[in-house]
Amino acid sequence: MTNAIGTSTARVDGIAKVTGTAQYAYEHPFTDPVYLHPVQATVARGAVDTFRSDKAESVDGVLAVLSPWNAPRLADVSDPELSLLQGPEVRFRGQIIGAVIATTPEIARHAQSLVEVEYTTDDHDTVLRADHPDRYPEDDPQTIGDDVDEKLSSAQLVIDQRYSTPEEHNTPMEPHTAVALWDPAEQHLTLTTATQGPHSVVDTLAPLLGLEPQQLRVVSPHVGGGFGSKAAPHGHDLVAALGALALPGRAVKYAVTRQQGFVFVGYRSPTRQHLRLGARCDGTLTAIDHESFSQVSPAGTFSESASSISASMYAADARRLVHHLVPLDVPPPHWMRAPGEAPGMFALEVAMDELAVAAGIDPVELRIRNDPDRDPATGNRWTSRRLVECLHEGARQFGWRDRDPHPGIRRDGEWLIGTGMASATYPHVMSPGTKVTIRHDGGGRYTVRTGAADIGTGAWTTLTLISADALRVSRERVTMEIGDSSLPTATVAGGSSGTTSWGSAIVATAEAFRRQHGDDPEAGAQTTGGVSEDPLAEGYTAASFGAHFVEVRVHPGTGEVRVPRMRGVFSIGRVINPRTVRSQLLGGMVMGLSMALHEKSVRDPRFGHVVTQDLATYHVPVNADIEDMDASWLDETDELATPMGSRGAGEIGIVGSAAAIANAVYHATGTRVRDLPITPPALVRD
Amino acid sequence: MESRLALTVDGEEHTIEVDTRTTLLDALRDRIGATAPKKGCDHGQCGSCTVIEDGRRVTTCLSLAVAHDGASIVTASGLSDGDLGLHPMQQAFIEQDAFQCGYCTPGQICSAIGMLAEIADGSPSFVTEDLADPPTLTDAEIRERLSGNLCRCGAYVNILAAVRQATQHSDKGAA
Numbered sequence: 001m002t003n004a005i006g007t008s009t010a011r012v013d014g015i016a017k018v019t020g021t022a023q024y025a026y027e028h029p030f031t032d033p034v035y036l037h038p039v040q041a042t043v044a045r046g047a048v049d050t051f052r053s054d055k056a057e058s059v060d061g062v063l064a065v066l067s068p069w070n071a072p073r074l075a076d077v078s079d080p081e082l083s084l085l086q087g088p089e090v091r092f093r094g095q096i097i098g099a100v101i102a103t104t105p106e107i108a109r110h111a112q113s114l115v116e117v118e119y120t121t122d123d124h125d126t127v128l129r130a131d132h133p134d135r136y137p138e139d140d141p142q143t144i145g146d147d148v149d150e151k152l153s154s155a156q157l158v159i160d161q162r163y164s165t166p167e168e169h170n171t172p173m174e175p176h177t178a179v180a181l182w183d184p185a186e187q188h189l190t191l192t193t194a195t196q197g198p199h200s201v202v203d204t205l206a207p208l209l210g211l212e213p214q215q216l217r218v219v220s221p222h223v224g225g226g227f228g229s230k231a232a233p234h235g236h237d238l239v240a241a242l243g244a245l246a247l248p249g250r251a252v253k254y255a256v257t258r259q260q261g262f263v264f265v266g267y268r269s270p271t272r273q274h275l276r277l278g279a280r281c282d283g284t285l286t287a288i289d290h291e292s293f294s295q296v297s298p299a300g301t302f303s304e305s306a307s308s309i310s311a312s313m314y315a316a317d318a319r320r321l322v323h324h325l326v327p328l329d330v331p332p333p334h335w336m337r338a339p340g341e342a343p344g345m346f347a348l349e350v351a352m353d354e355l356a357v358a359a360g361i362d363p364v365e366l367r368i369r370n371d372p373d374r375d376p377a378t379g380n381r382w383t384s385r386r387l388v389e390c391l392h393e394g395a396r397q398f399g400w401r402d403r404d405p406h407p408g409i410r411r412d413g414e415w416l417i418g419t420g421m422a423s424a425t426y427p428h429v430m431s432p433g434t435k436v437t438i439r440h441d442g443g444g445r446y447t448v449r450t451g452a453a454d455i456g457t458g459a460w461t462t463l464t465l466i467s468a469d470a471l472r473v474s475r476e477r478v479t480m481e482i483g484d485s486s487l488p489t490a491t492v493a494g495g496s497s498g499t500t501s502w503g504s505a506i507v508a509t510a511e512a513f514r515r516q517h518g519d520d521p522e523a524g525a526q527t528t529g530g531v532s533e534d535p536l537a538e539g540y541t542a543a544s545f546g547a548h549f550v551e552v553r554v555h556p557g558t559g560e561v562r563v564p565r566m567r568g569v570f571s572i573g574r575v576i577n578p579r580t581v582r583s584q585l586l587g588g589m590v591m592g593l594s595m596a597l598h599e600k601s602v603r604d605p606r607f608g609h610v611v612t613q614d615l616a617t618y619h620v621p622v623n624a625d626i627e628d629m630d631a632s633w634l635d636e637t638d639e640l641a642t643p644m645g646s647r648g649a650g651e652i653g654i655v656g657s658a659a660a661i662a663n664a665v666y667h668a669t670g671t672r673v674r675d676l677p678i679t680p681p682a683l684v685r686d
Numbered sequence: 687m688e689s690r691l692a693l694t695v696d697g698e699e700h701t702i703e704v705d706t707r708t709t710l711l712d713a714l715r716d717r718i719g720a721t722a723p724k725k726g727c728d729h730g731q732c733g734s735c736t737v738i739e740d741g742r743r744v745t746t747c748l749s750l751a752v753a754h755d756g757a758s759i760v761t762a763s764g765l766s767d768g769d770l771g772l773h774p775m776q777q778a779f780i781e782q783d784a785f786q787c788g789y790c791t792p793g794q795i796c797s798a799i800g801m802l803a804e805i806a807d808g809s810p811s812f813v814t815e816d817l818a819d820p821p822t823l824t825d826a827e828i829r830e831r832l833s834g835n836l837c838r839c840g841a842y843v844n845i846l847a848a849v850r851q852a853t854q855h856s857d858k859g860a861a
Contacts, residue, residue, distance in 0.1 A: 017788030018776040020722025020762035027721040224789030456787030590840025615731040622833035626842040
């Protein structure tokens, strides 16, 4: 037996990344490439009336101008987000309505500015309101246990508050990029693009383009972050493909600008939430009523279902959860790290802090008192629920004991000091369907191939470790191949499911390989296998858990909030690679701090676009914003969840962390902030 | 309008004709094929395009290529010497896992090396307490001076640790 799993291992792609030689989508070698710049709608709702491209076409170096009328036709226009350049309709400001392709990026960009477009316009509405007349419930309310209204009316303590989270953009450091090359002789399209799932791009785009899956290859070995925004193809992929069809034999490069990255590559919908908690005097929850609202687009109806988080987190006699969607004239919202869970947990965990204050109970103790023996949503057993141990360990590391709960009384010079905490959870997701090919290269060396994606998670390394243990060889004897749809099919890196889904398939395939080829296989011996269903037994719920502890400093004169100390303790099953898992957890916590204090996409209701559309005005943390922060985990294994004993770790760091900061701000100042981000106007005092 | 210019990139001389609107970053990436400097924002807001030009860290997206005729540029690809291995800063970034997706990393590394030179030169920063004395390499100084390099993966804790490790290495005279 080897023990690659659990050994702190440097990334196998580390040298390529620190020397800048890892190839991201734009950087692959292409012969004589051409450059695409899109024309974007300058109205929020209406239709293109006239599209005059003669001036653009007369510029030296312009090779093609695609319009809503002359672009190649799609075979399937049922997906409103991706049915671009197929007709005049404008569904949101910034929608791609044309494209200029030229020999240099400078010429394409200049020529694009010469395209003259006239529109017919309709009134638009881009403002999310809980009382919006067009709102509709996504599903019937989920009611569990007793009658919620009855329990609330008889509760000894009631917390009844409204919370909001803003629109947020994923903004991975690598802007989305797609390079498309149509080979007319082979009738084959190669799309080199930044994606969290090469096969999902094929599955989505091939039918739209009228291609068989084998006519489309998606290449994506290194991806500069995604956070959900690269989990599905977006407009840039489609437009690059249309450009390639219009210019056979030329590699059409479309690098989305940072500004365009705030339009059509997905974002987190803002939420409005109404939470009512009923409890006994001792803090025991009797009722949870969680109602939430998010926006959708005529071009896509992804649901940021914030209320779902309250289904399984705490015990309560009565529970009602409902999520409403509000159709607006906005770009389609999409996945952003812990969609639903991150904003939902902000509201739930701030409400729990308010309940702790109302009940006069320590907030850690309040969570322990409401920890459910079984999954409240289903009655299932937990494969492992160790939230209470995370709370105890976090409290110990942080020095939570003997905390004075009174708000607004600790000072260090001019600064007010406070501490806060919150719980975290993220569901265990296994996506069946991944296939793996294992080949014995001879001499005990193996190549393991699957179309997985490493968006910074460390998958190149993690899957190497899993393969090594599954094949009972040292990790140096394993060569991984991922990031290409020509490899065996793999599911998307999303929902914290990557390691679970791909790793389970590797373990299953390694077992099949041994059955087929024995313990002493010949060189060239090869087996393809996979996992076709989630092995989680009926009657069980699996989820990851965690606890965040935070110290803040608030300046009452300027309203500035600093976070000098932050600790996260997580229960995520067995840790495959401690070095990269710690990075993922810390990264999630940084994004939670960012959610708490920095991020907000400001959409101008007059015009319908996000005005904070760059990295100077859309605030994310810089190095100086992150001080003493650390993440750790319980020593455990969960073999009911996966054969490796692991559970998902990619998203749980962002869940609850914003609430912990908001709760610490309350403790520092006595001001309860229920609307993110927490900015100086909420805290500055005369 | 096109213009001819000469650039030395990672020790190799290039003479190229560029559209005068071409940024230094695009000249490096599109014309010379030097793709270690990354395009993250094209507005000097993220630092991903940072290189070392004539000994100083520079954001290459913020100026036009024609303004750099004759310049000598070192990218993250040129820091490592084939015989001597990785630069200590690169080695430290790997050991401390000071990145995840790796896209900001070449810029972070060039920026960190340039930053240490600025401290060694005695340049103060916003957090330098006493402007009369040479700045010392506190955590606050490192964080402040690397705040022009965004990392959306949130690797800042490990970036600080990597810079610390690299400076200890150079204290021993091995840099």
